[in-house]
Every structure is written in C-alpha cells, then in structure tokens.
Amino acid sequence: MPSSFFGLNIAKSGMSTYNAWLNTTAHNVSNVKTPGYTRQKVIQQATIPISYKTSYGMVGTGSEAVRIESQRDVYYDDKYRMSTSNHIKYETLTYYMQSMESYVYAKDSTSGGMTNAMNDFFNAVKSLTRSVADTTIRTQTVGFADSLTKSIQEMANSLQSMQDGVNSEIASTVSQINAYAKEIAALNKQINTLEVYGSKANDLRDKRAYIIDQLSELVDIEVTEKEPVGNKGYTQYIVSIGSAKLVDTYDAYSIMCEAQDTYYKQSDVKGLYDLRWSNGQDFDIRSTSLGGRLQALFELRDGNNGEVFSGIPSPGTATNAAGQIIELKIEDVNEIGNSIFKLDIPAADGVISIGASRYEYESFEAEWDAATEKYTYTFKLKQPLGTIPVDPNTGRNAVAKIGEAVDFRGIPYYMSQANEFIRTFSYRFNEVQTSGYDLNGDQGKQMFIGTDTSSGYAMNFQDPHMNFISGLPMNNTGGIAVTDGYITTSYYRMTALNTNVDKRIAGDGRLLACGGYKKDDAVYGEDANHNMLRNGVQCQIVGGYVADMNGNRLTEGGCFIREDRYLEDAEGNKIINGVENSDNLEIMSALESDKTMFKQGQPGSFLQVMTSTLGVDSQKAKVAAENAKNIRDAVDIRRLSEAGVDEDEEGQNLIICQNLLNYQYKVLSVMNEVLDKLINGTAV
C-alpha cells in the first residue's frame, strides 16, 4: 500500500514532464526562422512502477521526460552537402563564363565585339577598293583596324582582370574555409564538454551542422563522427577535404595561400596562389573531387583544356663549375612548341616539370630547324639540375612539361586563343602589307604590331620561322636593341594584351600599303634539267637578280628584275604602278575568306568556333547548375520534412501541453481535496 501522499508526486512528475514539453515547444516556436535549427522533441515515458506486493500488482508512478531529441537525419545532411558543393561549383562557373561570353559576343552587329570589329575592318578594306587613293577611306580603314586591336585587347584585359579577381576570390574562399574550420573545432570542444554528462548538445550540434552546410558551398567535404569506443574518451569529429583532414575534433588545420613568383602561361597575372596545408603537406588544387566554389575558381583561373607545352628534355651544352646541368634542351616538342603563334609558355619564371621534379627557368632560346620544320628549345635554369629522370616505360628521358594541364576551358585557354588569333592574323596581314607600297610609294610597314609593356617600345616582328629568344633583343652595350623607337622581335612576344596598330599608320592612312609593285610580265619556266627559263631563254639568279648566263642582269623596260620578279630601277627602288593600283589591297581583302589561315578556317570561323565553344561550355555549366540546384532543393525538402519546425504542429502542441498541465493541476487539486477531507474532515 503506497503512501497517502503518493498521488501528489505522480501529479508533480506529470507537471515537470509537460513543463519540459511546453518549454521545448516554446523553444521550437522561437527558432522557427533560425537557420540550421532542427526541431526538438521531448521523449517521455512512464516512470518505473513500484511494487507493493499487493494483490493488484504494481503501482504506476507517473511520467518523466527522458531526453530532448533533435530530429536530424544525417543521411540527408550528407546528400544536401554534396549537392550544394555541386550546385555552387557550377553556379560559380556559370557566373564567370557568362561574363566571358559578353566579351566575345555582341547581341547585334552594332554593339562592339571582336567579330563585329573584324567585319567592320574588312568592309572598310572592301570600301577602299572603290577608291584606293582616298585618304578619308584609308584613315577610316586604319581606324577600324585600330578598333579591331582594341576590341581584342579589351577582351584580353577583361580576361586578365577576371583572372586576377578569381585569384583573389580563391584567397578569400580559403580564409573563409579556415575560419569555418576554427569555428567547428571550437564547437567540437563545447559539444564534447557538455555531452560528457550524457545528454545531447542539440543546439550546438545544429550550429555546427549549419557551418558544415556553409563550408560545403566552398569545398566538397566529408564528415565522420566517431562515438567513443566503450563509452570512454570523447566523440571524434573529423572534417576532411579529399584525404586530408581539415578539422580533427579539437584541431583545425588551416590552408595557406602562397602567391607564386612563377607563371603557368605567358599571359597569366602575377602572383597566382598555390595552396598548402599549414602543416607543410601539399594541397592538391587540381583534384577533380575538390568540389565547391574552390574547384570552380581553380578551373577558371588555370583551365587550359589540358594543352601545355611538352617535349623530350636533354642536357644543354652549358654546365656550371660543378659540372651540373644549368641549361635544359627540349626537343621533339608538341604542337604548342612548334608554332610560334600558339606558344604560350612564360617568357621568364616558368616551371618545367619532369616527372615529379620541378625546375624554374629564367629565359629560353628557340632554334628553328628548316629541314625538319621543328623548334628546339634551350632553357636557362635557375637552379642546377642533377640528372634528368628517365621514363621506365620508354627508356627515354621523361617528358618535360611547362605549366600544368588543367582539363577545362578557363581563362588561360581563351587567352591563348586570343593570342593565337591576333598573332596569326597580324602575321598574315603584315606579310601582305610589307609586300606592297603605300600612297607615298614606299614599301609598306607592319601594321598590326605590339608594344612592349615594360620598356614601352613598339615591336616589329621577324619572320615566324626563325630562331628567337624569349626576352627582348639586346645590343652590344647590354641595352635593348632599338632602331627608331622599334624593337625587332618574334611574334611570340605579341599578345592580345599588347597588340596595337603602328602609330605611324594609325596617324596617316596613306601608309596603308594597297599598291602592288610592278612585276616582270615575262613567262618563267623550267627546262627538263630544272634550269630557270625566262621567255624560253635560260637565265639564272645572280645576287638576287635575274641575270643571263653570262651573269649580266636582265632588264625589262629599263628596270632590273629582282629574284621575286619585281622590277627595280637603277637606284634600287621597286617600281610602283601609281596611286590607284590595288593589287595588294585585293590580297588584303582576300584574307577575310582565307580558309588556310587557321585550323578552324578563315579568321571569322576562328572567332565563331571560339564563341560557340564558350557558349556550349557555359550552357553546360548553366544546365548542370540548375540540375544540382533541383537536386539540392529536393534533398532540402526531405530534410525539412523531418527537421523543420511546423507552426501548426507547435500550436497544437501548445494547446495539448496547456491542457495536460491543467489536468495535472486538476489531479493535484483532486488529491488535495481528498486529503483535506481525510485529514481535516474525517473522524475529527
């Protein structure tokens, strides 16, 4: 038989249970809009009954709140974070690629853009065929040439500042990751401290999970929580990026941004960041599972479609005092190395990687072999090199690469494309321009030239199939070799960033070389023995002139005939035809539809292919971003379905709690009345 006052205790247990419930409900309601908050629920049970060994058995003792539980499902958390990483990665790509698109595509034919600028230029050239000697149209044509270079420059500048922006965003993303890591480690400590007593630190866990959600936007992470074995020790909570740990329970490992003094590509901005763990471990920035904003940023910053310079290294001739290799020769180079128009390795401070070894170089020279039509490069290394690693599969020296192959078409890819375009186009145009004469009767000058950004001198270019050096040409006294304010260098030094129209031509349309020199009309041929024939009579080339077999120069209309069949007067001037001759202009105009200029065809096709590549890539990124977002939203719905606070439900709970508490009070007052009757009103 239990105590008479036992019932009061039962009412009390109910009161405290429903108080806990009411408070939890209040807590839920007040956190309806708290980000990351998970609905909490009181788990209650009946308290242990007491056995008084009576005939009717055990007596109930009331109820108790066992614990307050967070309604979180870890499975959806993981799914949510994975799809967030994906979504943010593609969204970042989309954002930057849409900006890139605006550099190459104009919405109509009057709103700028490279294709429009090129159309305008060639239309002006065609206009000029109507009136070759008209200085107004000439000036206009040169003006359009100038806008063509300006629009390419504008694109290159925008790309470069975008690369710079992406680079700084990498730094800020990394510091954000570090900040999150510290916060997580701190929370781990608090949670473990509180949970040592057995209860769950629900709100702190929510906070931590929310931070992890945010972290997953920046980089793809993996979370492992290990309960202590045998309930000894503390719970381990590990956040890792790839195989490296970012947070190991109470320790946060930070990632460091190191601005490099080397470059991957010729037109890279200065100080690209490389990442390293603070404990000295390498951070693999090229990992395809990096995920999140960080992967997108690295792909945009360094993406080159996997196209890098490569070749077979061998020791150069020079060695240092210790007999170590200080020059590295690279032969058998790939397409990028063999075309001066595509060559995009840094002129200085580049990195050659052979196997796992990396060697920085300070400059290079390239030698053209006319027989094999290939370049051989000699790099001057900053640090001496011991032996060159050998590839065990081929038995040859391991392949040397410059820069890192990143299989994505990012900023460097389009930069290299712009460089290839302007170099090839300039070379082909200049070639025509210099083989004609201008309105003053002088031989044409190169029109599309470059300006060396460091020295400020204008650059003229040598023939593409010649030896060249990475730096500027030097004179005997160690200064830059300048003639009349112009440096003669290779097309390698021309980039989309430094292209411009020669100031002299820009200021005077008369210098556009539209006229073709007078050529010898005679019929040239060869006899069976490959002897040169002119009008059926055997002749030969002597000192650059067509001569008879006695070595006397032949003449045509009182003029000598050059090897290339141009006529030349006694003073060595090529004979010109008159101001209206437009032979050369026709060749210029034909460049527009010259299908041999690029692998992609005519210059317009090159730009079209570039635009469509960018468009398709961007579209892919956009679609992928949308898909990832849909997946994330679907996961989020599942997650909220479990973890979200529902106002209706809480309202219901409020009313229920209120009623239940009232019932407890009722129980108490009934008990009270009963006891009052028993004590004060019975048998007294």
Add this chain to the structure above:
Amino acid sequence: MRVTNSMISNSSKAHIDNAKNKLLTAENQYTTQKKILRPSDDPTIAIRSLQLRTTYGQIMQYVDKNVQDALEWMDTTETAMANIDKILTNMKERLNYGAEDDKAVDERNSILSVLKGYANAIFEDSANADYSGRFVFTGYRTDTSLLFPEDTDTLEYEIVENFTSKNIDTIKYVSGGATYDENNNTADAYAAQVPKQDSAYRIQLAYDKCSDTAMTVTGNNAAGQVISFGLYTPDGTAVTTPAISVATCTQAQLDAVDGDYSQLLTGTDNVLYLPETGELILKDTVYQAIHQNGAEIKVTYNKKEFEKNDIRPEMYFECRSYNRDTAKNTTYVEPRDQEIRYEVNFSQTSTVNIQARDAFSTDIYRAVDYIERMVNAMDEVERQISEVDKKIANTPDIPANQSDLAAYKKLKEVLESEKSLRRGCMTEAFAMGLTMVDEVQAELNVAIAAVGTKYNRLQLTFERLSDQKVDTEEKLSNNEDINIADAYINLTQADNLYQSSLMATSRILGNNLLNYI
C-alpha cells in the same frame, strides 16, 4: 510525408524565383527584340548570327557602296567617250570638207581652227574627265591629270615608243621651189629652182618639239641618249641588217636643203630624225627590212618642254623623267593593264576603268598638226604668189623692166606649180586625217562597247546582290530577332505566372494555427 511551413515557404520562394527568371528572360527578349543575349542561351543561334552578320555586312558593302560606285564611275567613263565619239564624227565632216578642192585662205584656216578646237576638246574636256576628283582615264594614276595643266619646262622625259609597219605613212613632200631673191632676180635662176615632189616613209612620234639633246641622268642610272631606233622581230630578237644609223636634223638644217630629205640621208645614214616636227624619215632599205621581218620599231627620244595640255608621257609610254627642281630621275614602265578593280561580289572584281592609251590615240593631235603644217605651207605659197602678183602689177611694162617682169612671171609660174604640188600634199593630209579618225573611232567604239558590256554585267550583279541582301536580312532576322507578337505573349504569360505565384504565396503564408490560439 510531414509537411512543414518552412517547406511551403521555401517552395513558394523557389516558385517566385522561377517566375521572376522567366519574366526577366521575357522582358529581355521583349525590350531587346532579340532571341538571345549570350551564346549560352542558344549556341546555334549565336553562331548562325555571327555568320549571317558577316555575310550581311559584306553584301551591304557590295550592293550599297562598291557596285553603286562602280556603276557611277562607268557612267562617267561612258559619257566622256560618247562625247569624244560625237566630236570625232564632227571632225570627219570637217576633214571631208577640207579635203575637197580649192578653198580660200580664210576658209582653210577656219576649217583648221575648228579641227584644232575639236582635237583640244577631245583631250582637254573629255579625256581629262574626273569622277569625284579622280581622273578616270589615267590608269592607276588617278591623282595625276592626263594632260599637263600648264606649260612645264622643269621636266625632261626620255620616251620609248613602239611602232609597227602599220604606223609608217608614205607621205608626199615638196622640196625645192623658188622664192623671191632680189640679188638674183632672173627668170633663169627661178627656172632652175623648179620644185619637185617626192614621197618618203615617215613615222610620226607622239610629240613634236622634241629635244635634240639627251636627258640629264643622275646617280647610277643608265646614260641617256638623244635618239635610238631599234628593230625587233615579234619574238624579240634584234634585226641587224641594215645597220641603223640615225641622223638628227634641225629645222635650220632642213631649210638649208629646201626640205629635201634625200640630201640629208647621205652615207650610211638611213633614218632621219626631225625633232622639231617629231618625225622620222626612213630609207627604203629600212622600210623593206621592217616589212620583210614584220618588225617592231622601238624608238627612244627626248622631250624637255611641254605646253599646257600636252599629254603626260607616263600615261601612254614607257619612259624616264628627270626633274630639274628636285634633280631626281624617275622610271616609268609601260602603263599597260592598269585595271582599277572594284570588289563587287564575293571574290569577284570588276574592272571599271579604260586607259586613255587604249581609247584615244595621240594620232588625233598629230594628224591635226600635220594638216596645220600643210595648210601653213599652202598659205605661204599663196602669199608669195600674191606678192609676186603685186610686184608684177606694180612694175610698169617698160623695156627696162622686161627682164624683171620675165623673172617675176617665171617665179609665179614656179610658185604656181609649187602650189599645185602643195595642194596635193594638203589634200593628202586631210585624207590621212580621215583615215586616222576612222581608225581612232573604231578603237574608241570597241572601248565603249566593252564598258557597256561590263556595265550591264554589273547591273545584273547589282540585282542579284539586292536579292541576296533581302534574303540574308530575312534569314538574319528570323534567326536572331524575336517575333514581336510571340514576345508580347511570352511577356504576358511570364507576368501572369509571376502574379499568380505572388498571390499563392500571400495566401499560403498568411495564417497558421498559432494565429488562432
């Protein structure tokens, strides 16, 4: 599934976002009238747009500018040539009239001055024509007039002119003849000076008043020569027999032998060069050698003074010049095939110009010059006759004057016979003029026909291009421009969607159970 309020609010937010995105796209399309804003919206449309814009720009350039200009240029050319054709027809009439028998001095001179006027009109007014400041008949040298704009004596030219046997005229010429000589005024003396008529082979150079000295040469340019006369077979080898030897002869030297060429061609000399009249007289042997070999004749000669409206040599001939002001030599090659080509269609050019040297022969000038010389000679003889007549009239018929009178009568007789010979020459000059005009006109008509054909072809090109332009414009518009009705419907639909998503949200998020407690 448990549905929470946050799920509903999240999803309604997503729907509003979605509706807003659609509204933005529709609004963009509606206001820009373009289907896409960036290539990723639809790469296919973007690339097709780029291609079509290029094509459209090119066609616009061709059809609106290049072809139009070419047509206008040809118009100018055609008008000028038609004028010249008319003038030539008028010239023919005057020449016919002049070739008819006896005319009085005044009449002859009036015919002459009309002919000179025509010849000048051909070159000064028509051949010097320009199209918006560019001379149309000067080949590539559109910045230089065909003719010297003023008397020029600072330029020396060494001109190379080529001839064939067709350019050799057989002319009659009169030599000898008497003039009044008060020291030897006898009938016998006059009787001994009977004029005679011979014929000669003559080549007329493009210019008269040539120079009998070589051009000044500077630097390492080849030395100049006064005159060179070379014969070449059609395949370019030199004809060596007979060996050519040219005698240069001034007007004074010619007058000294009374215009008898044969007296000047003595010894080995077989070509006579007359700089003042710009003529070459050939000996029979040379003429025959030319005929037998079908030879081409290459003559190099010099001219150092030009009058206003003389033709610039570089427009017609291979030549060298020396500028006395700048002391500079310039070499000009033969200005043939100087075609001004307008690009009028995709890799198609049209030659718009005709060079003066292909349309208007310098013979026009030179034939009139020759007529003038013959007419002047005729005038001179008639003047002498009238003076002799005066002398006869003024000499009283007294015995003391008998020998004078006899001399005067003899002189008159000799002069009359000269006059009749000269008339023959003059008539021949007019006849040669007629032949010349016929030839020139034939040449000109060929040129006019050529321009006409090209004009027609160009007009066809113009029409085809105009069609293409409309076609491409349509394609371009179909490709990248939005249909305005569609755009409006899209916009309205997007707006409706947006409004309804707002309405739904406002209703759903209005109340929950808490509001009723």
